[in-house]
Amino acid sequence: MEGTIPPRKIGNLEDYETACKEFAWASVDKEFSWSEGGVYNVAHEAIDRHASNWRRNKIALYSITANNEVRKYTFGEIAEISSKLASGLTKLGAEIGDRVFIYLDRTSELYISLIGVTKMGAMASPLFSALGPEAFKDRALDCGAKYVITSPYLYKRIEPVLDDLVDIEKIIIVGDNADLGDITVKFDDVVASGDSCFKTVSMQPSDPYVIHYTSGSTGKPKGVLHGHKAMIQQAYTAKMILDLNEDDTYWCTADPGWVTGTSYGVLAPWYLGVTIVSYEGRFDADVWYNLLEKYGITVWYTAPTALRMLMNAGDEIVEKYDLSRLRHICSVGEPLNAEVVKWGDRVLNHRIHDTWWQTETGAHMVCNYPCMPIKPGSMGKPIPGVTASVVDENGNEVPPKTEGYLAVRPGWPSMMLGIWRNTPKFKEYFRVPGWYISGDLAFKDEDGYFWFLGRSDDVIKTSGERVGPFEVESALIEHPAVAEAGVIGKPDALRGEIVKAFVMLRPGYEGSDELKKEITNFVKTRLAYYAYPREMEFVTTLPKTRSGKIMRRVLKAQELGQPVGDLSTLED
Ligand code: WTA
Numbered sequence: 001m002e003g004t005i006p007p008r009k010i011g012n013l014e015d016y017e018t019a020c021k022e023f024a025w026a027s028v029d030k031e032f033s034w035s036e037g038g039v040y041n042v043a044h045e046a047i048d049r050h051a052s053n054w055r056r057n058k059i060a061l062y063s064i065t066a067n068n069e070v071r072k073y074t075f076g077e078i079a080e081i082s083s084k085l086a087s088g089l090t091k092l093g094a095e096i097g098d099r100v101f102i103y104l105d106r107t108s109e110l111y112i113s114l115i116g117v118t119k120m121g122a123m124a125s126p127l128f129s130a131l132g133p134e135a136f137k138d139r140a141l142d143c144g145a146k147y148v149i150t151s152p153y154l155y156k157r158i159e160p161v162l163d164d165l166v167d168i169e170k171i172i173i174v175g176d177n178a179d180l181g182d183i184t185v186k187f188d189d190v191v192a193s194g195d196s197c198f199k200t201v202s203m204q205p206s207d208p209y210v211i212h213y214t215s216g217s218t219g220k221p222k223g224v225l226h227g228h229k230a231m232i233q234q235a236y237t238a239k240m241i242l243d244l245n246e247d248d249t250y251w252c253t254a255d256p257g258w259v260t261g262t263s264y265g266v267l268a269p270w271y272l273g274v275t276i277v278s279y280e281g282r283f284d285a286d287v288w289y290n291l292l293e294k295y296g297i298t299v300w301y302t303a304p305t306a307l308r309m310l311m312n313a314g315d316e317i318v319e320k321y322d323l324s325r326l327r328h329i330c331s332v333g334e335p336l337n338a339e340v341v342k343w344g345d346r347v348l349n350h351r352i353h354d355t356w357w358q359t360e361t362g363a364h365m366v367c368n369y370p371c372m373p374i375k376p377g378s379m380g381k382p383i384p385g386v387t388a389s390v391v392d393e394n395g396n397e398v399p400p401k402t403e404g405y406l407a408v409r410p411g412w413p414s415m416m417l418g419i420w421r422n423t424p425k426f427k428e429y430f431r432v433p434g435w436y437i438s439g440d441l442a443f444k445d446e447d448g449y450f451w452f453l454g455r456s457d458d459v460i461k462t463s464g465e466r467v468g469p470f471e472v473e474s475a476l477i478e479h480p481a482v483a484e485a486g487v488i489g490k491p492d493a494l495r496g497e498i499v500k501a502f503v504m505l506r507p508g509y510e511g512s513d514e515l516k517k518e519i520t521n522f523v524k525t526r527l528a529y530y531a532y533p534r535e536m537e538f539v540t541t542l543p544k545t546r547s548g549k550i551m552r553r554v555l556k557a558q559e560l561g562q563p564v565g566d567l568s569t570l571e572d
Contacts, residue, residue, distance in 0.1 A: 016372065016381070023384035025413050028236045039202040042209050042231050043082065043118040046270035048200055051079030059275045062295060063108035066281040071108050075273070078112060084194030085116030089147065091193055092170050092185070096121035096201060099143045099211060102256075103127045103136065103150040103158070106280045109174045109187060110256055113149045114266055118209045121201035122147075125211040125223070128257025129154055134475070134526040135221075137161040139213050140168065143223050143420050149187065152177055205229035208417055212259050214359040215468035216425070217457035223420030226362045230263070230414035231271060233363040237383060238268035241355060242299055243328050243370040251277040251291065252301040258465075259359040260332055263414070264301055268363075285313035289321040296325040303333040305463040307340050307352065308494050315347045323348065328370060330355050333464030334496040335452045338377035354379050356406075356450065358438060359466070360429065362414030366406075366450045378449040379442075386412050390444050395432040398443075403453055406442040407435035458552050460489035462497050467531045469552055472499055475526035476533075479519050481509040486542045486550040490535060490559060501533035502555055504542055511538035545569045 033049050034040045050056070056076035063071045073081075094100065100117045102124055104110040110126070117124040127139065136158050139145070144167040150158070151174050162168065162183075173180070174187040203209070208225040215221055238244045242264065250269045254260035269276050277295045281287060283306060292300065329344065329352045336354040344352040356366040356379040366388055368380035382388040389397045390404040398404040410430065419426045429436050441453040460467040469487040476485035484504040489497035503519065505511060516536045523532045543554040546569060557564040 016369065016384075019384045020382075025232055025236075025385050028232050028385075032231070032235070034202075039200050040205065040228060041118060041121075041200050041203050042228050042267055043115045044200045044202075045231055045235070046267050047075060047079050047082060047115050048119075050075040050270075050273050055273045058273065060270065061108060061111055062275070062277045063106075063111070064277065064279045064281075064291070065107065066105075068281075073108060073112075075270075078115060080196045081112050081191060082115040082119055083196050083198040083200075084191045085112060085187075086119035086194065086200070087196075087198035088190035088192075088194030089116065089122070089172075090120055090198075092147070092172075092190065094120060094122055094147055097207075098122045098147065099125055099145045101125050101127055101136075101140065101145045101148040101150075103129065103131070103148055103154050104174060105129045105151065105154075106255055106278055107151075107174070108278075109149070111266055111278065114256060114262065117149075119198065119200045121203055121207070123208050123211050123225075124262075125213070126256045126262060127213070128255050128528060130529040131257075132525045132527055132529070133158050133161045135528055137164060138220055139223070140165045142213075142220065143211055146170075147172065149174065151175055152179075155184070203228045206417055210262060211420055212262070212359050214259075215459060215466045215471060217459050217468055218470045219425075219468070221468070221471070222422060222425055224259075224359050225417040225420060226414065227417045230362045231267065233385070233412060233414035234263050234268040235271040236385075237364040237367075238264070238272050238274075240383065241353070241364050241367045241369065242268070242301060242330060244269055244272050244274045244299055246273060248298045249275050249277060249296055249325075250299045250301070251279075251295070251297045253279075253288075253303065253306060254301070254333075259362065260301070260303075263363055283309060285310055285317055286320075289317060289323070292323050292326060293321040298325050299328045299330075300326060301330045301332065303464040304331055304336045304340060305334065305495055307331060307336070307344070311340060311343045311347075312494070318347050326350065329353065330368075332357065334461045336377070336379075341374065341376035356380070356440075356452070360416045360436075360438075361408070361412070362416060363412075365408060365412070375445075375447075375449050378445070378451050380450065381448055382408075382450075388450070389435075390442050390450075391432065391435055393432065395435050400444050400446045403441055403443050405432070405435075405456060406438045406440040406450070406452075407432065408438065409434065410436045458488070460487075460497050460499055462489065462492075462499055462530060462534075463495045465528070465530045467499055467527075469499075471527060472501065472523065472531060472533065473550070475523045476501060476503060476519065478526065479522045481505055481515060482519065484542055484550070486552055486555050487533065488552050488556045488559060490556075498534040499531060500535040500537070500559065502537050502539045502542060504539055544571045546571050 060075040061073045149172045206227045211223040213221040252265035353368040387409040391407045472487040483506045486502045490500040492498040543551040
């Protein structure tokens with residue numbers, strides 16, 4: 001996949017229109033090495049092929065631990081360790097198509113595991129280490145995970161639920177201080193048992209390489225499947241949108257437990273042989289600016305919440321650091337406020353490029369190109385090869401400046417393959433003939449720029465993380481004091497939204513701050529830590545439909561002091 005993926009930079013809107021007209025994914029497809037009879041596998045394209053050329057000794061990964069230790073790996077080293085891991089997993093009995101959970105903090109083993117698992121044709125499911133034991137269990141039961149790669153402390157966390165997880169065959173533990181039992185084995189031993197000559201398995205374009213769990217407005221998390229062919233769009237956009245070049249040093253701040261962290265935190269830059277930086281620790285303005293300086297980050301992909309936190313940390317801090325190598329900043333995950341774009345102009349000296357896409361879309365869809373005139377607050381335009389629009393309920397495109405559903409014509413290369421054992425959920429996205437319905441509301445302006453308005457469902461976005469209100473409500477009512485609960489996203493200046501819960505207590509319980517704390521802590525063990533309600537209000541009744549569904553939109557309108565709208569379905 002050397003060199004010639006079509007137009008790297010779109011200089012102006014005319015070029016853009018031409019690129020859109022002339023674009024064919026097949027031309028990108030040809031750039032990959034499989035077209036010369038190579039192996040069809042994301043891991044081959046990301047790692048192996050570099051290890052067999054001059055990039056063998058190029059740094060692939062700087063992995064910085066929470067204590068600021070640096071571990072460096074070349075493409076050759078990642079290729080070797082991941083091959084040994086793939087081979088070791090096979091020796092343990094892992095097979096093509098098995099689901100392998102990677103439940104780790106952002107350490108180098110996480111990156112190596114992702115590559116190793118996909119090399120042997122299994123499906124990786126990276127799980128954010130903030131997930132609690134019940135959340136882990138739900139996901140493991142859903143897809144019948146057979147192997148788990150984890151660390152000693154995360155193993156301790158899931159130990160209490162393991163009895164229920166009969167599909168799990170082996171738990172592979174990274175680190176020395178692991179207490180080993182029947183089911184556990186050391187990561188290092190698995191790697192040591194493997195063969196570095198392991199041949200990456202060639203897959204079909206529509207074979208899945210990953211399952212990403214994400215939240216919808218109802219029910220349990222959905223396992224979104226992506227296929228090896230997603231690499232076509234991931235690689236193309238790595239060039240076109242992230243503008244990655246051979247000599248870039250790239251930092252994507254997303255955790256590989258999320259789609260941004262795999263598509264653009266690991267795979268996309270590595271397809272292009274770009275050096276990546278990964279940081280295990282939490283957000284801290286000084287630490288982050290220092291990383292940008294110290295590693296000479298040139299291209300940076302981050303999220304609005306992080307940018308708002310940097311903005312709040314003050315403009316003076318920026319002056320302490322030399323950010324002169326930085327040349328391109330992109331953002332994803334939630335609406336990027338115009339104010340933040342303007343702050344970027346003024347303080348970082350860069351225009352922040354917003355990108356819109358979803359777990360389900362697998363790669364960039366509507367974006368601001370490197371050279372495109374940016375309208376602060378807009379998500380940009382559909383990338384070449386993607387036809388997106390704003391439509392009404394019947395799939396008719398609505399006129400400019402009119403609110404509607406953000407929709408995409410199905411068939412882009414990185415479109416999800418399906419949802420694990422949940423065809424009805426999958427079909428819901430295609431309920432409007434001819435379109436994939438994203439769940440977002442938007443409008444287009446006269447120049448074809450897309451503007452985000454909100455969600456058409458109840459999905460909450462807090463600090464860029466997707467939270468389903470139903471999951472939180474379900475977790476809440478498992479607490480003995482809770483009779484019923486309604487959960488909404490409440491606008492928040494820093495986090496975009498926060499989770500707010502309205503809780504009805506069972507008879508005999510008194511609402512108190514202590515009880516709030518107890519319920520909150522309880523929810524934290526059930527869900528991911530970020531999904532707990534940051535605000536809780538005890539109420540004596542909840543608005544419900546006659547069929548008993550909690551009307552979250554009424555709760556939200558009341559909370560925001562807005563008109564509650566049509567109440568004809570409200571009970572009483
Ligand atoms: C929201 C993240 C506004 C949106 C890659 C979408 C955005 C959901 C943007 C997907 C953006 C993502 N502007 N909203 N640039 N990017 N969103 O699956 O509601 O975690 O549907 O994927 O995040 O979130 P997900």
